[in-house]
Every structure is written in structure tokens, then in C-alpha cells.
Amino acid sequence: MHPIVIITILTFLVTLVFILWRPRNINEAIPSTIGALVILLCGTVTLVDLIDITRTISDAAITIMATIVMAIVLESFGFFNWVAEKLAEIAKGSGIRLFWYVNLLCFLMTLFFNNDGSILITTPILIMLLNNMGLKNHQKIPYLLSGALIATASSAPIGVSNIVNLIALKIVDMSLTSHTAMMFVPATLGLLLLVSLLFLYFRKILPKTVPTKVAGMSSPSYHPIKQKLLQQSKKDRNKFMLYVLLFVFVVRISLFFASFLSIPISVMAVLGSIVLLCWRWIYLKIPPTDMIKKTPWYIIVFAFSMYVLIYGLTNIGLTDMLVQTMRPIVNDNLFHTSVLMGTLLSVLSNIFNNHPALMVGTITLTNMDLKPLELKVAYLANVIGSDMGALLLPMGTLATLMWMHILIKGKIKITWWQYIKVTIVVIPPTVIFTLVVLYYWVTWLF
Secondary structure: OOHHHHHHHHHHHHHHHHHHHOHHHOOOHHHHHHHHHHHHHOOOOOHHHHHHHHHHHHHHHHHHHHHHHHHHHHHHHOHHHHHHHHHHHHOOOEHHHHHHHHHHHHHHHHHHOOHHHHHHHHHHHHHHHHHHOOOOHHHHHHHHHHHHHHHHHOOOOOHHHOHHHHHHHHHHOOOHHHHHHHHHHHHHHHHHHHHHHHHHHHOOOOOOEOOOOOOOOOOOOOOOOOHHHHOOOHHHHHHHHHHHHHHHHHHHHHHHHHHHOOOOHHHHHHHHHHHHHHHHHHHHOOOHHHHHHHOOOHHHHHHHHHHHHHHHHHHOOHHHHHHHHHHHHHOOOHHHHHHHHHHHHHHHHHHHOHHHHHHHHHHHHOOOOOOHHHHHHHHHHHHHHHHOHHHHOHHHOHHHHHHHHHHHHOOOOOOHHHHHHHHHHHHHHHHHHHHHHHHHHHHHHO
16 A cells, blocks of 8 residues: 555544544644645645635635624624523423423524534523523433434534535535425424434433523623613513524525525625624624634634545545445435435444545545436435434534533533433434435425
């Protein structure tokens, strides 16, 4: 085996270990950047390749960053604390009703923002809410674990909720509207099955009653909300928050119109974030300069570096090897394409993490000489395996690893074994069901 091939493979594996291990809580962008530099220095990826990589990920990265900026602005408005208060209010003292509302919140948060952002936003809010309700550790787990699984899996219905999905869309040259038309129904039905299985699993642990009111959710000790918002009447505050929510919804819808009109979706996402920043500046007198510090720019570096690593693996022949293995699996059969490709990506995602697994899988598909419909079904099956199937193990997604880290900081105890005992029951049937529904839904559409 050629030395460059060995260096490339070892670099990828070592980088992946450090990303998942994160010694001393190191940012995942650091090992991925070092790995990408090694790949560049050994010549596996050229400067021409870098231009192609930039063109592929730029729109997706800008869209995700603009979405995160919008989330940060909403945090300044106290929107997420307001949502937590509403959860306690509409649950009406029922722990079971609270379970369904928590999962609905996590689903909507991912659709409005993205899966990583949903985890980062909802988990601290839920910890604060459940702590204020006085629940015991074992009673918090059903809400937190189900919420995390739903938040991460909810990036499947629409491609814009996950940066890797967006990059993969660009690779297969598929529009956002086409993705949603083919994927929303199967993925949403899969999510309904997943949350139903989670409810059946946790029904005996869920508290029968919970407090209807929680103290301190909007106090400065929990969140630095400006006094102007704190001094509003409940009616005015509700009205303001609904206006904000409506605006975010309109921006989200505009992304699909942009995709349909062949306008880069990043344009609409950036315009939406600029308007929201100006709104905050006028309303709360907070200039947009704080975005420089608060925005997690490392996400762009991470996505770019990971794609460099995957590009390097492709250049040394990994794609050719996978094409020879996977082409007989598809074999001009849409049912096999859906079920087997999705299952394969689920396995790869849990071994290597879903980010590199989906990138490798998608690049491979483009080299298999598939018919247009076969390519789309194979890609969507890959997304299901990457977004849902990857949840079997905590290391399957970065979002899950971040969630476990947040729980540790919040002094919530959950082990890998506790996590796997739940996912081994709910994830496999959900993935298989969703893949089968995808086949029948696409067959009906076309």
C-alpha cells in the first residue's frame, strides 16, 4: 500500500478518535483542522480540490451560521425562557402531557433552527424547567433523552436543519423543495413512531403530576433579559413573542421559495438574521457587535476540515471500493435501495459518526451511475440512516455527545448503558419503518 494512502487513512481515524474523545474538552474543530492540514501537506487533496470543497459547503455553512445568529437573537429576547414557562403552563399539571409538549418543542426547534442548535438551546432550558419543578434525576431522564433523540432525528424531514444534509444536497444536486416533498411525510411518520415508542418505554417512570407554575424562569439570575421585556404585561409579552415566532416561520418558508427559484438559500437566511438583528437593536438597544463573540464560527472550520478529510479518502480510492460493494446492493430495486442503503449508513454512522458517514455515502452515490430516482431515494435513505440510525450509540452524532456534555454540566446523571438500553429498543424499528415508508411514498409520488 502506498505511504500516502496509509497516512491519509491513519489521519482520518486519529482525527475521528480525537473528535469523539475530546480530551480536556477540546473543540472538535481543532483535531479536524490538524487532520485536514496533514491531508493537504501529504498531497492527497490539492488546491484545486479546495476550491471545489469551498463551492460545495459555502451555501450550507452560511445558512447554518445565519440560523444560529437568529437563535442567539431570540435568546436575547428571552424567547426560550418564555417557551419553558409556556410548557409548564399548558401541561396543566400533567407529567404525561408535559412529555408530549417537550418532544413537540424539540421537533419544532430543529425545524426552525437546526439539530445542533436545538440541542444547545432546549437542553439547558429543559434542565432549568425540570429542576424548578423539583423532579428527581430518574424522572428527568425521560424528558431529556426523548427530547434529544427527537431533536436530532428531526433534521431528517427538511434538509435545511442539518449542515451535513445541506452539503449532501449540493453534492447530489437536489433542491430543498424536492428533498422536503419526498422526505417530509416518511420522516415525520418515523418521528411519530419514535416518540410513541419512547412514551411506551418511559410511561411508568413519567411523573403523574408536575407543577403548573415555576419560579425564576425569567429572572436575571437565569437569563440576562433586558428590563424592558421583564416589565411588560403578560399579554404584551405573549404578543411580542408570537410576532417573533411568526417572523422566524416566514424566514424558514422563504428558504424553500429561494430553493424553488434557484436562489441560494443562504441569501434568505442572511437577510432574515440581519432583519432580526436590527429589530433587536431598535427594541432592546443591543448592537449586533456581540455576534462576533457569541457566534460559534468554529462550525464552519469543522465542516470544511471534515470535508477535506473525506475528499482525501475519496481521492485515494475509497469511493471506488464502496461503489463496487454497494452497486450490487441497489440492483435497480428501489426497495433494496431504500432499506439496505439506509441500514448501511446507520451502521457506518454509529462506527464513524454520522458526519463523515453521510459525506462518504453521498459522494459514493454520485459515482454509481444511478438513475435519477434511484439516486434521490438512495440519498434520502442515507439521510435517514445518518439522522435517525446514528442515534443508536451516543458517539453516532456530535449532537448527542454535546447533549451528554450539557447533562454533566447540569449535574444530570445518565450513563452510556442507560442511553443504549433505550435506543436499542426504539431506534432500529424506527429506522426500518421510515425506510419502508420512504419506498412506498416515493413509489406513490412517481
